Amino acid sequence: MKFDDFYETVGVFGPYQKTKYFLLCLTNLLPPIMVYAWTFIAASPQFNCRPPFDMSSNNVTNELGYSSIPTAAQCRESHKRISLKECQRCFYVANTTNSYGSINELTACQNFTFNRTYYESTLVEHWSMVCDQVSLKSNVQSVFFFGYMVGSLLFGILSDRFGRRPIMGVSFVLMFIAGIICALAPEELIGRGTSYHFFALGRFLLACATRGISITAFVIGSEIVGSKQRLFAGIVIKYFFALGELLLLSFAVTIRTWRTLNAVLAVVPVPFIFFYFILPESPRWLVSEQRYDEAELIFHHIAEKNKTHFDPVLYQRFVREDRKRVAASQEVNHGVKALFRSKVMGIIAVNMSYQWFVQNLVFYGTSQSTDKWSNNPYIGFGTSAFVELFAYFAVHLLLDRWGRKLTYCLFVFALICTTILVVPIQMIVPKDSKYQIYLMFTVNAALKFLASGSYVIIYIYANETFPTKGRNTGMGVCSMIARVGAIMGTYSNDNLTRAWQHFPVVIYGITSLFAMLLATVFPETLDKPLPQTIEDVERMGLACSFTRPKKKKNTHVNGTNDFGDDFLLKKTLTEDVDL
Known part of the structure; x- marks a missing residue:
């Protein structure tokens, strides 16, 4: 007797599985929130150069009366391999004097004014991650995706070794901790350079936790439904991924400062930590690990909730056949x-x-x-x-x-x-x-x-x-x-x-x-x-x-x-x- 043959006797997609699957779909609201939060936390508002001789506002003319904004000809002459718009907001015209007289030079801007129409503050403004410093922003997001890679491999292996439920619980806790690290980034205490690496570490851990949740949710979801519902289960979880983006939008519209938004999003995973006590372990995984007694308790519970009959004699027959199959299996790890x-x-x-x-x-x-x-x-x-x-x-x-x-x-x-x-x-x-x-x-x-x-x-x-x-x-x-x-x-x-x-x-x-x-x-x-x-x-x-x-x-x-x-x-x- 195969697993699916026995599983059908307790109901492969009854009320019990539908309830648990819905909870798993809810957990898929978290990954898009953590992935796309970067869109608002590190948003790049419109900005202009603020020359050193004009530290007051958006004045574009210095005390000598000439414009500090480079012309198209000046940008071309300086061989700036960037667009005209980028050149004009990242450089200013500085009047300098040498042995040949007074000349105008394009100088890289160090201070900027940011448009606050949509954002009160962003990480880009906080660390001036624009112009030639834009790589600072790219590097943090690259660290995040590297964490995605590590999390995919690490939590996938751990969930196969220790079970789906505990790894999901650990991922929720890690997501909360990582979110707090990103929100604090205590620049005033440890300095800007250290704070930047501290924040990048938080983003790395956040990505690892995100993959831990995504993997285990998908795995449990595919293991608690029958083969006929696999395509349905895979697509519906994606619907909740998109809904998670809309949930993030509701937070971002309300909270316009990057640090506060980070702190609020760090608290979002806390209610999901209690899912550890609600979601059961995957019975399919328990059977694969030959933990038949624990699987039997879950099958009892599934049959009770689905109002079907659990046949212990049939289950023992399935256990005997599964043990024989495991003993005879000589599968090679490819x-x-x-x-x-x-x-x-x-x-x-x-x-x-x-x-x-x-x-x-x-x-x-x-x-x-x-x-x-x-x-x-x-x-x-x-x-x-x-x-x-x-x-x-x-x-x-x-x-x-x-x-x-x-x-x-x-x-x-x-x-x-x-x-x-x-x-x-x-x-x-x-x-x-x-x-x-x-x-x-x-x-x-x-x-x-x-x-x-x-x-x-x-x-x-x-x-x-x-x-x-x-x-x-x-x-x-x-x-x-x-x-x-x-x-x-x-x-x-x-x-x-x-x-x-x-x-x-x-x-x-x-x-x-x-x-x-x-x-x-x-x-x-x-x-x-x-x-x-x-x-x-x-x-x-x-x-x-x-x-x-x-x-x-x-x-x-x-x-x-x-x-x-x-x-x-x-x-x-x-x-x-x-x-």
Whole structure:
């Protein structure tokens, strides 16, 4: 008897599982709050240079009567490889005297005046992270995404070793501590330099905790539902991710100072700490660890809440068969090298890693630039959250109708076409006109929609492409490379925009073009059983067509199918977990 066969006797998605799944969805409100809080905490308001001879306000003329703002000709002559706007707000004209007389020089600005229309204070203003110091901002966010990488690997391993529930509880506590560290950043006590590293440490720990919550919530959610609800469970959790962005927006609109906002967000995880006493351990994990007595208590409780019957005799039969299966199992732990022992599997692994790299580059790049959508950054961020929510809904409707590969390639192709529109809009439409503003708002919304859709599709696609014995390894490799894309997206937004505001969008289009072309070689996985071994992946092969596979009739002969033993297939469909 298989796990799912027994699990069906107590109800695979009854009232008990629905209640616990809803609580798990609530925990997914936290990750977007911690990820996108940076949008408001380290927002970059409009700013101007404040020359040393004018420390009073926004005066742009010094005591000698000439303008301190560089002209376009002066910026070109000084070979400043930045846009004219960036040159004029990061440099001022200083009148100096040498042996040849009085000359005007472009001097890097050290003091700035910031627009306070939308923010009372931000970290960018606090540490002057603008112009040639913008890398300070990029570095902190890169540390955050590095923490994402570490947290994905560390908490994934720990949850397999010590259980889902305790790791989730630890993650909530760590998120609270990290939030307090970020809020304090006691510059007055330990100095600016030390405070900066102190804050970066807090962001690193916050990212680790965020991944701990995301991983364990997804794992428990997939393990307490049946195989038929797996796609539903994976998509619905994403809905709550978008709702978390809207919750963050409500905090940010109300609290306009970075330190207070940080402190309030640090307290948000506190109620979730008590989820440790509400959520049960995953019965599937307990069975995999042969902790049958603890699993039996949970099964009793599930049956009671679902008003079904728990049969202890049937359970003991299942336990005996599971012990025999474990004793007979000689599974080998497949590492990264195993993915490249097969040519087909190696091509898929490298290709999928590049897809994840591009999708993280584009998704986080567009998500962290919502302040450019509109003059009001709060309207831009709120619109972005609604667009992302709509994208998940669209994917939910299309994925089982059009297939994985066709849907993914169409989303990416549409994204490429949208990025191309940026150039004519900037060159033909009158600059800063209402038409250009409306068109760019539409383009940014479309990019967010398409990036969100392709991001969630490739996550599901990878899970269905890697074999069971290499799925966690393959997904782990993709996850690590994906964080590199997220880091590059951050640096693109902070540094490439100094040369041209829409330069990152061009990069998104070029990288996505290669991604779409490479994605055409993937096999279609819709209506196909999950591959158990690398040999099964080789049978799936590589293909360059978009034909939607027809559902195969049940061709079981003596309990077997195309991929081998039926027990192994059902085990694959129910026990695999994404990183």
